[in-house]
Amino acid sequence: MVKRDSAVDLVGILSVEDKDLASSWIREVSGTLGSRVGKAELDRELRELYEALVEALRQGATDVHAEQMSEVRALLTELSRNRARQGFSPSETAISVFALKRVLEPLLEDGSAEVVRAYLQLGRILDGLGLFTIETYTQTRDELISAQAEQLLELSTPVVRLWDGVIAVPLVGTLDSARTQVVMEKLLQALVDTGSEQAIIDITGVPAVDTQVAQHLLKTIVAARLMGAECTVSGISPQIAQTIVALGIEFDGIVTKASLADALKLALRRSGVDLVAHQGGQR
Amino acid sequence: MTAPWTAGEEPRVYPIARSGDLVHIRQAIRTLSQECRLSLVDQTKMITAASELARNTLIYGGGGTVRAGTVSRGGKRGVAAIFEDSGPGIPDVEQAMTDGWTSGGGLGLGLSGARRLVDDFDLNTVPGEGTVVTIIKWVR
Numbered sequence: 001m002v003k004r005d006s007a008v009d010l011v012g013i014l015s016v017e018d019k020d021l022a023s024s025w026i027r028e029v030s031g032t033l034g035s036r037v038g039k040a041e042l043d044r045e046l047r048e049l050y051e052a053l054v055e056a057l058r059q060g061a062t063d064v065h066a067e068q069m070s071e072v073r074a075l076l077t078e079l080s081r082n083r084a085r086q087g088f089s090p091s092e093t094a095i096s097v098f099a100l101k102r103v104l105e106p107l108l109e110d111g112s113a114e115v116v117r118a119y120l121q122l123g124r125i126l127d128g129l130g131l132f133t134i135e136t137y138t139q140t141r142d143e144l145i146s147a148q149a150e151q152l153l154e155l156s157t158p159v160v161r162l163w164d165g166v167i168a169v170p171l172v173g174t175l176d177s178a179r180t181q182v183v184m185e186k187l188l189q190a191l192v193d194t195g196s197e198q199a200i201i202d203i204t205g206v207p208a209v210d211t212q213v214a215q216h217l218l219k220t221i222v223a224a225r226l227m228g229a230e231c232t233v234s235g236i237s238p239q240i241a242q243t244i245v246a247l248g249i250e251f252d253g254i255v256t257k258a259s260l261a262d263a264l265k266l267a268l269r270r271s272g273v274d275l276v277a278h279q280g281g282q283r
Numbered sequence: 284m285t286a287p288w289t290a291g292e293e294p295r296v297y298p299i300a301r302s303g304d305l306v307h308i309r310q311a312i313r314t315l316s317q318e319c320r321l322s323l324v325d326q327t328k329m330i331t332a333a334s335e336l337a338r339n340t341l342i343y344g345g346g347g348t349v350r351a352g353t354v355s356r357g358g359k360r361g362v363a364a365i366f367e368d369s370g371p372g373i374p375d376v377e378q379a380m381t382d383g384w385t386s387g388g389g390l391g392l393g394l395s396g397a398r399r400l401v402d403d404f405d406l407n408t409v410p411g412e413g414t415v416v417t418i419i420k421w422v423r
């Protein structure tokens with residue numbers, strides 16, 4: 001058993017008679033979070049944490065990584081994950097832990113050396129717990145960000161059917177390797193699924209074409225050809241055209257059109273569709 | 284070679300450690316180019332050159348940094364970027380600068396193309412020590 005009899009041990013300063021430290025802690029934290037976390041939820045979170053912490057200390061835990069702290073760590077992990085998902089900042093998250101130090105400060109006023117020592121020791125433990133929250137928070141954020149990046153990969157590359165036998169991919173934004181790979185696969189798959197023989201890759205929304213983007217485009221076009229389809233690249237802006245020329249990339253044998261409309265006209269003509277303009281009023 | 288950085292405007296250093304960093308670098312160069320009022324064509328050329336060199340730094344240099352900022356000389360302004368790595372270096376510079384030569388699976392146009400896209404181009408490489416490439420695009 002741990003020094004239960006010592007007048008001011010760590011557990012001692014957290015369980016001062018007739019002082020509801022947990023409540024003061026909750027008040028302090030809720031002041032920093034405003035109304036973005038429900039009162040009842042915060043109350044439950046922090047009380048559980050408080051009890052777990054007291055229990056861990058009672059069992060002799062001396063730092064965050066102690067075996068006895070596993071319950072505390074589990075609760076802190078949950079708290080940090082929730083805060084990260086709710087869009088709180090790392091400091092707003094860690095304050096939940098650090099606020100407890102502030103709540104304990106008044107105890108220092110009576111000033112016995114033992115209390116000060118216990119406070120400092122507990123302070124170190126709380127610092128460790130605070131850092132642990134920040135780490136968990138960051139990890140959760142990183143997970144969220146990579147999940148979003150993956151979703152974006154999927155979202156930003158729609159393959160649309162413009163006409164019977166004519167599909168198009170409007171590319172928007174920066175094309176990195178991963179995205180171009182996805183585009184290429186989707187385009188080739190769509191050629192198969194729709195039985196199309198004409199594909200248009202529209203790069204109006206692409207800010208820069210470097211050798212890597214060009215290489216991916218060229219490969220896609222070659223692959224499409226092998227599948228019996230013809231590709232047209234549309235939406236090459238004047239500045240991109242000049243950059244491609246200066247880079248020395250050869251788009252020989254690849255049909256390019258200034259606009260998506262022109263590319264569609266060409267694709268229709270190639271698939272044997274005649275566009276006839278009617279005179280106004282006649283139907 | 285170092286660049287004639289504009290006095291009072293510290294260049295910023297960006298890491299080149301993963302492919303996601305290339306997006307940040309292109310954006311940083313775009314912002315600088317717009318601040319300097321490079322023409323749209325010159326902005327695109329500078330961004331594309333930076334994209335090429337940053338990717339070489341990542342792929343062949345094993346990662347490194349780019350220092351980017353505005354430069355001034357004789358009353359003219361421009362954008363400069365210095366790519367630096369401590370990778371294997373380039374044993375045969377003339378070969379590496381040849382259109383179409385690649386040691387990997389690229390088009391072999393990054394280095395030679397980047398030189399054509401910018402106004403000032405300086406390549407400094409020591410086999411076994413690393414590579415530094417400096418590029419500048421001046422406002423016309």
Ligand SMILES: Nc1ncnc2c1ncn2[C@@H]1O[C@H](COP(=O)(O)OP(=O)(O)OP(=O)(O)O)[C@@H](O)[C@H]1O
Nearest residue numbers: 211339343344379385386389390391392393394414
């Ligand atoms: N920072 C570097 N460190 C070492 N070797 C390099 C570096 N940059 C370029 N090289 C070498 O120079 C060669 C030519 O580079 P360049 O950028 O012109 O072509 P690439 O990267 O192979 O293809 P891409 O056309 O896609 O850029 C590379 O294949 C590589 O061997």
Ligand SMILES: [Mg+2]
Nearest residue numbers: 335339393394
């Ligand atoms: Mg290259």
